[in-house]
Amino acid sequence: MDYIIVGTAGHVDHGKTVLVKALTGVDTDRLKEEKERGISIELGFAPLTLPSGRQLGLVDVPGHERFIRQMLAGVGGMDLVMLVVAADEGVMPQTREHLAIIDLLQIKQGIIVLTKIDLVDAEWLELVREEVRQAVQGTVLADAPIIPVSALTGEGIPELLARLDALAATTPPRPAKGGARLPIDRVFSITGFGTVVTGTLWSGTIRVGDDLEVQPEGIKTKVRNLQVHGKNVKEALAGQRVAVNLAGIEKEAISRGSSLLTPGFLRPTYRLDASFKLLAGARTLANRSRIRFYLGTAEVLGRIILLDRNELKGGEKAFVQLLMEEPVVATRADRFILRSYSPMETIGGGLVIDPAPPRHRRFEPSVLASLKKRLEGSPQEILAQIVREHRDGVDGQEAAIRAALTPQETRKLLQDMAAAGQLTLLAADNDLYAVSNERLAAWWREAARALDDFHRQYPLRPGLAREELRSRYFSRLPARVFQALLERWSREGRIQLTASNVALADFKPEFSPRQRELLQALAERYRSARWQPPGFNEVTAAYNLAPAELEELLHYLMREGVLVKINDEFYWHREAFEEALAVVKKLGLAGPFGLAEVRDALGSSRKYVLPFLEYLDRIKLTRRQGDRRMVIAN
Missing domain, CATH: 1.10.10.10 (Winged helix-like DNA-binding domain superfamily/Winged helix DNA-binding domain)
Incomplete structure (x- = not known):
């Protein structure tokens, strides 16, 4: 692996920063307050080239209990950890808390470094070694090598470098494929350059000129410049410590805890399904307890929902749903830490199972079975x-x-x-849409029933309007997916598709002998009436028809191109309509015209001509100007 991140962990003043300086020559205490107090407050970083040529990034995390948030911001990006224990003090409270965090995050590659051995004799050193070995039993560092060193004299440093080199060679690489993901641990601005963010690139690749986004803020940005350990580069790879100069974004708009991402790679969420373990020494945790959630560089308040019990005892594991008070960026298999709301103590950690789940009903067997399957x-x-x-x-x-x-x-x-045959795919706009076979079958039953009902109710219509079918029965489906679904059923011979309608494959409009006679009679009546057609109520009375029955017959004649519906009252025969339209266009050649001119040219009356002209206005063939009109389309 070419690029890995090695972090220090351990109690305050156990020599982590001095150890990093002995290995790299870099003093990672960069703040004035750190210099004055002699402890690390913020994360420190330094590059290290191992004897083999492998590149390491060393992360120096604070050891003081007041700065555990900063420690968690650094430890999430580590590939390999050095647990530092001062030989003159041995295992201390923050040693144990940092060890618990390392174990919960499953950082399995590690070395235990006993520092300040120049201050103790051999017998004391052996006692401390045994104490450390007992402390790490049952954790990911149970079999980690213990290397005694003195940063002051240099004793043990060559062996430590050799061990780091050996472990680096067996540390699995971070995924360079897929989207870029960089949890942000620092935000600052540089005069002439603008906003700069730093962090460990967890996955993917970032290149100068890339379009990225900052989440959960949802801010679009572009990479203006890149640095890895102070050197300008064109490309940063997963596993590297990176400084990214961002274009078009103000420093105040983002902060530690945000993530720099490939657009669309991950989405913010307020809810996570997870497997959670409560530390053995922690107090019993009740359902809906308020917690502090840590993932990457983010710290967010929330509540823990126990899905299969009312309380969790120390050392137990459970499936939980975490409800956040602010959005977080997470993905499946992310590891996280929880601390109690008050007092602030590390209480446990776990693994994200689903970064975007629905709300669950507690004690639901199907939910618990699903989470188990999703976990394993x-x-x-x-x-x-x-x-x-x-x-x-x-x-x-x-x-x-x-x-x-x-x-x-x-x-x-x-x-x-x-x-x-395990599921069905619908192609939609160069993307795939997956649906279970059971759901696809249920969709067809629903659609077939709806179409059959429609054909029974309206036997003369060619089918149900596509949009009506979607809005009534498939409103949750994106339009592109609904279209793909119809095309699938059409290919399978289940339905007939036209530009606007859907019908069952075997459907044909069926007419009774009486309906055939009525259709012929109606067509002839409207043809002979020309520009003085009968009104709707007049026709129902003349043929003793119910309004709904007449409307179906008239609509059929419209679809066949025999009639044109002018308004709810009047229908014109197509021949009469075309002739009248030709008259209007001829009048329009001379300029604006009035209703009277059309009436006289047709030999009709205002009662029929006015609705005709208003229809032409609606379909934008004419435009009214006061009491006159002009033709606007030919």
């Missing part, structure tokens, strides 16, 4: 669960975010699962 399942099983849980399907991007997979990985897995 393969990527395919997790995707299958996500698709099942989305009642109306899920698009590829949402599935990728919830499963913590790249869009490419998600697409490939979904395609494989669809080919195996």
Whole structure:
């Protein structure tokens, strides 16, 4: 691995900063207050080139209990940890808290460094070594090597470098593929350059000129310049400590805890499903307890919902839902730390299972079974669960975010699962939309029933309007997905599709002998009436028809191009309408014209001509100017 981050952890004044300086030559205490007090308050960083040539970034975290927030901001980005214990003091309170945090975050690659060995004799050193070994039992550092060193004399430093080199060689790389994710730990501005943010690049790649976004603020920005350990670079890789000069963004708009991301890679959330472990020594935790949540560089207040019990005892694990008071950026498999609201003590930590879940009903067996499967399942099983849980399907991007997979990985897995018949994919605007086979079958039953009901009620109509079908039965589906669904059913021979209507595949308008006679009679009556057509009520009386029955017959003649509906009262025969339209266009060649001129040219009356002209206005063939009109389209 070319780039890894190594962090220090341990009690205040146990020599972490001096150790970093002995390894790198860099004094990471950069603040005046740190110099005056002799302790680290903020995170410090220094580059280190190992004997093999591997590049390390050393993170020096504060050891004082008052600065545990700063420590947590640094430890989340570590690939490898050095737990520092001063030989003259041994294991202290912050040693244990930092060790608990390391264990909860599962930073499995580590070294225990006994510092200040120049201040103790061999017998005392051995006692401290044994105390440390007992303290780390049962944690991720249980088998970590213990290296005694003296930053003052240099004793043990070569061995420590060799151990770091060996561990670095076996440390798994951070994912360079996928979206960029940089939790921000510092924000400042430089005259002439603008806003700069720093952090450890958790995943992906950042290049000069990239369009990025800051979340949860939702601010779009562009990379103006990049530095890695003070050197300008064109590209920063996952695992590197990076300073990013951002364009078009004010320093005050963002802060530590925000994340710099590839647009659309992750979304802010107020709710997380997780597996949580309460530390053995912690007090019993009640449902809905207020907590402090730490992930990456973020600290947010919230409440913990215990999904399968009313209280959690020390050392126990449980499925929980975390409700945040402010949005956070998270993804599946992120590890987090919880501290109590008051007093501020580390109480436990866990693993994110779902970064965007719905609210759950407590003690619900199906919810708990789903969380267990999502926690332990393969990527395919997790995707299958996500698709099942989305009642109306899920698009590829949402599935990728919830499963913590790249869009490419998600697409490939979904395609494989669809080919195996495990789910159904609908292609929509170059994206994939996944739906469970059960839900697809339910959609068809619903659509088929709706279309059958419509055909029974309106046997002369060609089908139900597409938009009416969507708004009444599929309003939750994006329009592009609904279109893909209709096209699928059309290919399968289940439905007929026209530009605006949907009908069952075997549907044909059916006419009774009486209806056929009425259609012929109505067409002839309107044709012969020309520009003085009968009114709607006049026709119902003449043929002894109910209004609804007449409307269906007239609408059929409209769809066949026989009639034109002028308004709710009058329909004109198409021949009469075209002839009248030609008259209007001819009059319009000479300029604006009035109603009387059209009336006289047609030999009709105001009763019929005025609705005709108002119809032309509505369809924008004419425009009214006072009591006259002009033709605006040919």
